[in-house]
Amino acid sequence: MTIAQPRHLLDGSHRRMFIGGAWVEAASGQIMETRNPATGVVIATVPRAGKKDIERAVAAARNAFDGPWSRFKPHERQKLLLKIADLFERHWEEICVSDTTDMGLPIARARGNANRVLGMLRYYAGMATALHGQTVENSLSGDIVSYTRKEPVGVVGAIIPWNAPTAASVWKIGPALATGCTVVLKPSEEAPLTPLLIAELMAEAGVPDGVVNIVTGTGAEAGAPLAEHMGVDKIVFTGSTATGQSIVRASAGNLKRVSLELGGKSPVIVCADADLERAVPVAAMSVFANSGQICIAGSRLFVARSIHDEFVARLAAYAGALRIGNGIDPETEIGPLISPRQLQRVEGYLRAGSEEGARLVAGGTRLSDGALAAGNFVAPTVFAGVSDTMRIAREEIFGPVISALPFDTLDEVVRRANDTPYGLAAGVFTRDLATAHQLSRRLQAGSVWVNTYHAIDPAMPFGGYKMSGYGREGGAEHLDEYLNTKGVFIRID
Structure with a gap:
């Protein structure tokens, strides 16, 4: 397949951010660099x-919310989302190259995300005309008609990470457009280019000025405000x-609504x-995909003791x-990995695993030979002989590192799998339906996959338990996160 060269990548050129339908510079005039993590x-x-x-x-988003965008009917928002989806599909190769160049995602994996991302946009389009309240029989008086209305919450501030710029942008912008909200999106400073490309496509689709705004900057200087x-x-x-946690504290000023999809230390049993x-391949890629830089990475691998050694050997191979x-x-x-800083972080965990007594059976090193020398590469790593108290089994690494742990009984493995502050995802491999x-x-997790992993469906809710956050993305629950419910009472006698 021929790779289309993006309009704004690979040549070191300057890109502006998108506010109120215009491409603008920062008020300070300051700029920052973004680098290809492979080179x-x-x-x-x-x-x-x-x-x-x-x-x-925010002012642009408020003006749009109070202005022409508020007059868009559900079917008009639906039509707009479908047009955006068609533009994404037409420019998909360009989007893939943008993600690959900006944050390192293998191009084959980026291309494989088409169904998921386009499916999200078209799912939100379908939901745009399915949002409604309900009539309620008044329990106190037959002379009052009661009903509820679903109304857009207003201006949404969206802050996304660098590990999935396209999907994360769509997961925030899509439901906002479906419900009639407006958005100020702050991408990660590590990977800001695909969201800017998405802004171009939004403008081309006819999204009104100010409905979608993309502001590039650091977390401290732009995300916190x-x-x-x-x-x-x-x-x-x-x-x-x-x-x-910092965002929750910052939100207290006006008690704004908050949805959080946070870290994880997901068990695979x-x-x-x-x-x-x-x-073996599914458990491996539950962590190694995207070089382990995924919140749902199944990095705690619990294997039945009777097959543990064979499984670890196959995994290492x-x-x-x-x-x-x-x-x-x-x-x-x-x-x-995304950056030298993330590389150093992962190398620190590799050292910690060995120092705490885990047995390295695969990988465990930075790769710096030949063409890899200038990039942030770590070999896919498997540790065995891991205990539940080791750092590599307790802390989110965000790198290609698996900790293998044997277990004997289901009660035991459930207790150990749940013994974590996180609760984002879990995986199970079994042929027995009752065990599944x-x-x-x-298992205390927002998503549980059986004999598969990474199966994310736009029609299914996704989110965490415990310190993996609250709120849901995907499914009807996702749209509810962007809506207020109003009760209306009309006396008719």
């Missing part, structure tokens, strides 16, 4: 926004638990009766055979 090369510069820029973007802003009615955030031919390199190569299966249902019920 270290500067691929673009973008504005380094601050508080003044956030104020300008957005979370604090009194003119923002809702904050939706995907990222670390620590930052999510491989029972003795599992189909190993299926379980699978890890060693994966092709690592620049994501722009269609043959690449594992790309780079029992574990799905008992």
Whole structure:
């Protein structure tokens, strides 16, 4: 397949941010660089926004919400979302190259995300005309007609991470457009380019000025002012638990609505009766996909003791055979980590695993030979002999690192799997239907996958338990996060 060169990548050119339908610079005039994590090369510069820029973007979003956007009917919002989906499909290769170049996602994996992202946009389009209240029989008086209305919450501040720029942008903007909200989106400073490309496509589709605004900047200088802003009615955030806690504190000023999709340390349980031919590659890629930079990574691998050694040996062989390199190569299966800082973080966990007594059975090193020398590459890593108290088994690494832990009984593995502050996802491999249902019920996680992983459906809710956040993305619950419910009472006698 021929790779289309994006309009704004690979040449170090400057990109502006999108506010009120216009391409603008930061009020301060400051800029920041974004680099290809596979090569270290500067691929673009973008504005380094601050508080003044956030104020300008929120004002634009408020004007749009109170202005022409408020007059769009549900079928008009639906038509607009369908047009956006068609534009995404037409420019999908460009979007894929943008993600690959900006944050390292292998191009083959980026291309494979088409059904998910286009499906989300078209799902939201379908839901735009399905939002409604209900009539309620008044329990006190037959002379009063009661009904509820679903109304858009208002201006939404969206803060997204760098590990999935396209999907994360659509997961925030799509439901906002479906419900009639407006958005100020702050992408990660590590990967801001795809959201700017998305802004171009939104404008081309005819999204009114100010409905979607993209502000580039750091978390401290742009993200924090957005979370604090009194003119923002809702904050939706995907990222670390620590930052999510800061956002909750910042939101207290006007008690704005908050949805959080935060960190995870997800368990994957491989029972003795599992189909190993299926379980090994799926369990491996539950972590190694996107170089482990996924919140739902199944990095705690619990394996029934009777098959533990065989499973770990197969897993190590699978890890060693994966092709690592620049994501722009269609043959690449594992790309780079996002930045030198993330590389150092992951290397710290590799050292910690060995120092605390875990046994390294695959990977465990930075890769710096030949073309990999300038990038942030770590070999897919498997540790065995891991205990539940080790750092690699307790803390979110956000790198391609699996900790294998044996177990003996289902009661034991449920207790150990749930012994974590997180509760984002879990995986189970078994041929027994009763075991599948029992574990799905008992595991404390927002999503449980049986004999599969990463199966995210636009029609299904996604989100966390415990310190993995609250609120849901996907499904009818997602749209409710962007709506207020109003009760109306009319006396008719």
